[in-house]
Amino acid sequence: MFTIFLFLLGFGLAVAGGVVLITYMNFIPAGLAWADFFSYIVVRPECYFLPIGFILIIIALYRYPN
Numbered sequence: 842m843f844t845i846f847l848f849l850l851g852f853g854l855a856v857a858g859g860v861v862l863i864t865y866m867n868f869i870p871a872g873l874a875w876a877d878f879f880s881y882i883v884v885r886p887e888c889y890f891l892p893i894g895f896i897l898i899i900i901a902l903y904r905y906p907n
Contacts, residue, residue, distance in 0.1 A: 844904045851897025858891030 865882055869875070882888040 844901050847897055847904070848901035851894045851899075851901060853894070854890040855894025855898065858888060858894055861885075861887045862891060 862882065865878070865885070865888070868881070869878055873881070
């Protein structure tokens with residue numbers, strides 16, 4: 842049961858982080874360079890949801906019984 846919860850939590854965080862990154866990509870047509878974009882998303886805490894979500898999903902998949 843904990844493994845399923847861990848998987849769903851990771852999935853939710855990955856979706857939230859992906860949506861935030863796509864939303865912040867709207868700054869690029871407004872004149873922001875790629876380097877500025879990456880330096881901006883590094884300091885935003887909500888952008889870390891995507892990698893944290895992927896890590897939780899991987900942990901849940903390894904813990905799931907075969």
